[in-house]
Amino acid sequence: MYKKNAWEQYDEAELAKVEAFAAKYKAYLDAGKTERECVTEAVKLAEAAGFIDLDKVIREGGKLEAGARVYRNWMGKDIMLFIVGSKPMQEGMNILGAHIDSPRIDVKQNPLYEDEGIAYLDTHYYGGIKKYQWVTIPLAMHGVICKKDGSTVTIAIGEDENDPVFYISDLLIHLAADQMSATAAKVIEGEALNLIIGSQPLKGEEKEAVKANVLKLLKDKYDVEEEDFISAELEIVPAGKSRDVGFDRALIAGYGHDDRVCAYPSMAAVLDFEGTPEYTLCAVLTDKEEIGSVGATGMSAKYFENTVAELYNSVHGYCALGVTRTLQNSRMLSSDVSAGYDPNFAGVFEKKNAAIVGKGVCFNKFTGSRGKSGSNDANPEYIAQIRAILDEANVDWQTAELGKVDVGGGGTIAYICANYGMNCIDCGIAVLSMHAPWEMISKADLYEGYKCYCAFLKGAKAF
Ligand code: MN
Ligand code: MN
Numbered sequence: 093m094y095k096k097n098a099w100e101q102y103d104e105a106e107l108a109k110v111e112a113f114a115a116k117y118k119a120y121l122d123a124g125k126t127e128r129e130c131v132t133e134a135v136k137l138a139e140a141a142g143f144i145d146l147d148k149v150i151r152e153g154g155k156l157e158a159g160a161r162v163y164r165n166w167m168g169k170d171i172m173l174f175i176v177g178s179k180p181m182q183e184g185m186n187i188l189g190a191h192i193d194s195p196r197i198d199v200k201q202n203p204l205y206e207d208e209g210i211a212y213l214d215t216h217y218y219g220g221i222k223k224y225q226w227v228t229i230p231l232a233m234h235g236v237i238c239k240k241d242g243s244t245v246t247i248a249i250g251e252d253e254n255d256p257v258f259y260i261s262d263l264l265i266h267l268a269a270d271q272m273s274a275t276a277a278k279v280i281e282g283e284a285l286n287l288i289i290g291s292q293p294l295k296g297e298e299k300e301a302v303k304a305n306v307l308k309l310l311k312d313k314y315d316v317e318e319e320d321f322i323s324a325e326l327e328i329v330p331a332g333k334s335r336d337v338g339f340d341r342a343l344i345a346g347y348g349h350d351d352r353v354c355a356y357p358s359m360a361a362v363l364d365f366e367g368t369p370e371y372t373l374c375a376v377l378t379d380k381e382e383i384g385s386v387g388a389t390g391m392s393a394k395y396f397e398n399t400v401a402e403l404y405n406s407v408h409g410y411c412a413l414g415v416t417r418t419l420q421n422s423r424m425l426s427s428d429v430s431a432g433y434d435p436n437f438a439g440v441f442e443k444k445n446a447a448i449v450g451k452g453v454c455f456n457k458f459t460g461s462r463g464k465s466g467s468n469d470a471n472p473e474y475i476a477q478i479r480a481i482l483d484e485a486n487v488d489w490q491t492a493e494l495g496k497v498d499v500g501g502g503g504t505i506a507y508i509c510a511n512y513g514m515n516c517i518d519c520g521i522a523v524l525s526m527h528a529p530w531e532m533i534s535k536a537d538l539y540e541g542y543k544c545y546c547a548f549l550k551g552a553k554a555f
Contacts, residue, residue: 094479098452098488098536099342113357113542114344114535120356121346122333125251126234127169127379127389128325130192130352134171134359134377138163141363143173146399149406156406159368164399169193169379169389172399173362177372181404182414184421184514185372186552188358188545189391189505190428191381194348195219195527197226197285199235199326204318206303211290213258215328216282219382223280225528230257231287232331237316237324245314250331257331259288287328330529342535343449349531351381353538354427354520361545372403372418373549381428381505391505397512419512423474423552425519425545426506429533430454431494432522440500445493447522449533452488452540456518459494461501468506470517477552478517485547488540492522515555519544 093101102110120137124130146164149156156162160176170192177185196218203213217223232250239245250257262280263271271279293301294308310316334346355377362375380390387393401415408414430447447454457475460467482489494502510516521541524532 093452093483093486093488095448095451095490096488097450098534098540099450101486101488102536110535110539113360113539116360117353117356117538118334118344118346121348121352122251124192124352125232125248125329125347126196126327127193128236129234129248130355130377131165131168131171134173135163135165137359137363138171138173143363146174146402146406150402154406156403160407162403164402166395166399167389170395171359171377172396173359173375174403175362175365175369175373176403176407177369179370179372181372181407182417182421183371183554184423185374185400185418186369186549187374187376187422187424187509187514188361188548189376189378189424189426189509190355190358190520191351191379191391191505192355192377193219193379193382194329194350194352195221195382197221197231197287197328199233199287199321199324199328201322201324203321204303204306206300209291209293209302210288211302211306213287213289213326214283215285215287217285218327220527222276222528223282223285224262224276226285227260227262227280229259229529230331231259231328233258233326233328235324235326237314237320237326239316239320239323245316247314247326251333255331258328260285261288337532343532344535344538345530345532347529347531349521349523349533350429350526351427351520353429353523353533354541357538357542358425358427358545360542361549364546365549369549371552371554378505384503385505385508391508396509420514421554422512422514423548423554424506424509424514424516425548426468426504426509426516427520427541427545428504428506428518429520429523429526429531430456430492431526432524432533434524440495442493442496445491446495447490447492449522449524450536451490451522452537453544454490454492454520454522454537456492456494456520459502459504459506459518461494462498466501466503466507468504468510468516468518470506471515473555474515474517478548481547481551482544484551485543487544487547488536489544
């Protein structure tokens, strides 16, 4: 149903399903605070759902038949799930895509210092953040430290209630006259995002005794040295679990809804698919969207195309033209969060074309900024097919743009996948306070997103 409030159509049985799906999503969100953790969780869920590792199939030179369920873990930061269809792959796949990296604060390569009895880690933020939102809140540290001997230490500190947390200080209001008159971009500057990690000196140590104590603790607990920060990837994120919001518990506040609120239901729709589909089904959860889909794990890398080629080889035997046709003839929902209409900031939205929280999954014909620059502009022929699928499956959905014309804008992975010539449209779930430490979404929108993805996997067809 187009532009209806989703909550109004639920009976008791459906409400129970909305709540049950939200509970599974929150568990995923709490377990996956980084792209790596999201992939680790996804592998567990995939294996529990009978998916096998495509790399194992490749190593053994195995063959896959219609109905085969496989996943591929790429560098521990991307995951792709496939169910092989009964039609030849050349007729295109039904693909769900979303990203699992989220805005955060990364630790620098040479981070550790001491200043007047406090030990800090120097940081460089990742993605677009309002830096002033990340001070004076409990922060957790997640990531890996890779050592020269080839071993990797996995870090997750600050989530258990008995764990310590980390903290970035702000200036007290009493002395903040100058700061309060600065523009919001300057209130907290990037180089002021210094993470407090200790303040107790090592007994008997004369120089930089607090830093020495921290290094001793790191050595004792994790067997790492100061130089090991050089080959670490440590991500600082808000500490704690996602929480229901409101007397009615209809919303969820959580870290990293952008874009795990699309990634989780995309993955779940493939995991929950029963039997053999007509077309090959795929969910791709990717890294590095927030900084431009760069690097070996970003959507601009060839890992997805290469994996489709491997899958094609395992199903049909390798054929370069077959892989080209598979990608070109595919249909994709490229999901990323939409800016939810916020009555507190009504001025930046154009209400007829804004995503309203509670009105279901949101479709964006285009994104981008300043005359649709940088966007994927979906074909209306394809949009018409999707409208039919959504209405047939009784999905609540809406359409939106990211704010008023020329107010701002943003990009997604859609244009990258569209480079293959496949039909691709941006869609996703409305978020309030996008890129804040705690973002907010509606449980109804999450559930309608899941229904949408399930209907798309079953219903999308080659033109
Ligand atoms: Mn984002
Ligand atoms: Mn996003």
